[in-house]
Amino acid sequence: MDTYLETERLVLRRFTAGDAELLVELDSDPEVMRYITGEPTPRDEIVQLVLPEILAQYATHPGLGTFAAYEKASGQFLGWFGLKPTGEAGTVDVGYRLNRSAWGKGYATEGTRALIDKAFGELGLARVIADTMAVNTKSRRVMVKSGLRFVRVFHEHFDDPLPGTEYGEVEYAIDRGTWQAAALR
Template identity: 75%
Template sequence: MGGVDVYLETGRLRLRRFTSADADLLVELDSDPEVMRFLTGQPTPRAEIERVVLPRILKLYDEHPQLGTFAAQQKSDGAFVGWFGLQPTKEPQTVDVGYRLNRVAWGKGFATEGTKALIDKAFGELGMERVVADTMAVNHRSRAVMRRSGLRFVRIVHEHFDDPLPGTEFGEVEYAVDRRTWEAGRRA
């Protein structure tokens, strides 16, 4: 298999598998405090990306060849805009969709475009029955992306964190869509 391992393409984005050579992309993405605001609240150290984050991404490709975390590049110029993921969950035939984008890519509709494409792939190609997503309740931008992508609010979950981020007290929100709802939306 030569070249880039493309997972899917949208109108403006190409999603490909990460490789062991991509640590710099992840370090750059996770070094922006605004990008990390609703995640860990701080940059991810390079050593953690090289020893934990990237190996975990690569290992998942072996364990779940149809799923994983994928580097997103603009088709127009190849620029790295962040990642999108379709992750296994504890529930059979249920996957978790998510993304993390560079700040320069915010507000351009990439998050919705990539998320919708992953949802379509999960149902149309991978035969999944449910797609879920979650974020902090106070992360209104991500919640808007979830709604625009066809996901619907399910519930708020309150978890205990020893060192909570600002806004944690409002909980985590879960959004989801099932196959029947997705199919009805495609016929509408």
């Protein structure tokens, strides 16, 4: 296994071309997709677009990408965590998508904190951001518990908006200096 990161309970590794079924299973749960697309991602889309984009990002943005997450104790696939490039130099977007069986166990916070630490400590980046729908209170709580701070509410146009879209999207962030100050406490 090509391990990208380990925490107390998680192992993150690069996805491979043989991992399509893991993503199909994850994205087939309507509750997992509730605040993302509101519906399962078609298998063809995962095989032809999603997975190839994940794999290509490893080469185009070394050190960044989307990584398969496993529970260290059982080896069970939990979902993914990602550090993705943004249009702003030195800034990455942190995110995750977990199977419903992994919800409420602290994995999202544990993985997100570890990625933030890697972004600043190992990768030397300047800023980490995250966003979600304003109504996604559980993800917003993960962002705060991970050390990210509320930045703004913003609105995007969607041709087929999800319920709650009218309340906007929220952005959370942390910069390197804030992260360093918290680490010194």
